[in-house]
Amino acid sequence: MPAASRGALIAALRPDYQAELAGGTDRFFLPRAAGCPWCRSDRRPRQRLRTRDWVQGKPGAFVLDQCRDCGHTFQNPRLSEEGLDFYYRDFYDGLGAESTAKMFEAGGSQKRFRRSARALREHAAPGRWLDVGTAHAHFCAAARRLLPDTEFHGLDQGESVEHAVKEGRITRAYRGRLTELADELADRYDVLSMFHYLEHTPDPGAELAAAHTALRPGGHLLIEVPNPESPFSRLLGRRWMPWFQPQHLHFVPLGNLRVELERLGFTVVAASVRGDQHIPVDLVCATWFWLNPLLPAEDQPWLPRPPGRAARVARGALALAALPLILLAYGLDLLLAPLVRRTRFSNAYRVIARRG
Template sequence: MSSSTPAPQRPAEPSRAEEVAGLRPRYQADLAAGTDRFFEPRRTECPWCGSSSLRVRLRTIDLFQHKPGRFVLEACEECHHVFQNPRLSDEGLEFYYRDFYDGLGEKQLGGAFARRTKTYVGRAEPMKRFTGSPAMWLDVGTGHGHFCETARTVFPGTTFDGLDFTDGIEVAEREGRVTRGFRGSFTELAGEDLAGGYDVVSMYHYLEHSTNPREELRAAWKTVRPGGYLMIEVPDAESRLARWLGRWWLPWLQPQHLNFVPLANLRRELTALGFTVVAEQRAEPHDPVDLLGAVWLPLNRYAPAEDAPWHPEPPGRPALLLRRLLLLAGLPLLVLATVLDRVLVKPLAGRAGLANAYRVIARRD
């Protein structure tokens, strides 16, 4: 090619409006028969302990994407496990996850995850207390692999692999954030390529997405080598803020979060599997977003929805203008909530029962 020959131009990326228009026929076809098939039959017993003593903890809708559907969380009166009931079916999981972490949501959430470097360092550093430099680390539910990319600065000699069931894992491998990316079910892959191969397995905000947390823990036991470690971080539904804020407590994240395992239940299950719990943390994994979420979620709920393919037609200009005006009017409250989250709630999180997450580190015996 001569120097005067112009380089081939990359095709322009479609605008969001064009992407939404292209996706709308599929979504409308999915919704033509209603949302009933997106749910399994309602359970009459707790999926953790089998008790029939259940009570409704929360009724809500999709406060994030505004996809249609109504969701219920129930709590077991015996073991205090909180779970979605009725739970999403396989079709429902595919429908509600679609375009959240990938597709339409990939750029927005990918950027948000990439900026959480300090959080990722805080997740990796506790392992220094127990192992000098693990050779192999598997991050389950790694998404786009940003944790692995950051954790490599804490453990530069460690090989980080990732596993996820979305195409984010392919992005993570392509960008070099993980050495190997495994796409699929952890419970299925644990008995094959992954068995006994890792010094550390981490599950950061993964277990609550699982349809069967016990199976995931058994898969982790298979994957961690004897003497290796399992690190789990999940939302804490026992937080006082979860009770006070109700449906506006951001970590409920309906309809994606299916199970909220209390710390005592998780500790007993890990012990029964053959792990020794060596650390429990509440203050350290707390993410200062509760008050911010309690302002943002109502704003997003009551402002006119932005254009999305699961809506029958695009909103008109007046609706979009009203949305912008309402969000702009709420900006001072969002700023105030952010400040209060950091200067008021975070320092008290561990002592006052306000922490929105807990972390467990367990050694396989």
């Protein structure tokens, strides 16, 4: 987006953002949970970390707690529906749509999508595949090259899924929540995928149950999510990219997910933190999250006023000066990726389960 057009859009959005923020951010949160939303333990959870919105820079403080019994990590207090709407806005659509699309269209993302499709292909030759949380369905477009006989459908809450049909990435779109549409989709799909989707949902257990309903007997569920047990989550602390606050609400340890899938009637056929699902961004993102607050602020509609010309020039000059450090961190991510993928340091894990 040209700078002038972006500036005009920010100016147009600013009054609405300022009106929403006039009363503070407390109203965007539900009451604090006293126990664990995963195992229902009533023991008081321990605080794992307190952080901020490192990506968009929207105001607010976010706390991740960890269950003392099952190890589940969750946002506490959790965002309400109003809060989710506020913090998602202008990330996948609107102001941030172009940059988000470029991220998914990048070569690294396309390679990751193809690796995920190959992993599933080892267990099934699907006729009909539903990708949940598909957004613009970039995964489906990449996977179709490996599975030309598979019919890909997408489900998402945003309008992006409807654009994906018009752009030919999927043949059918469902707009809404899987938990609301599961009965309509019952026994319809050979494969259902959730790529970095489950951590965004208010109730991951309900999503898994809905996936079981939508799959045919013998169908496969493919899940990729952040690995909260990665040592990088402790080493990098609140600047570890997969925490991705405030959008990520739940972080399910691999063991917990296996148990829940088996309880629902799935048979886990593949599950590991060691694999090609790792996304090599840990060091470069942590470096940027450390540097960015030191720079003059970039203009955003949730800021009370636009930065002056001097601040804009200073930001550009300082960001340019920091570029070698950012490139070094990115190079280290890529260099270490083959090793990380063979260890517990992987920032994501993959599970493939068959409906019983």
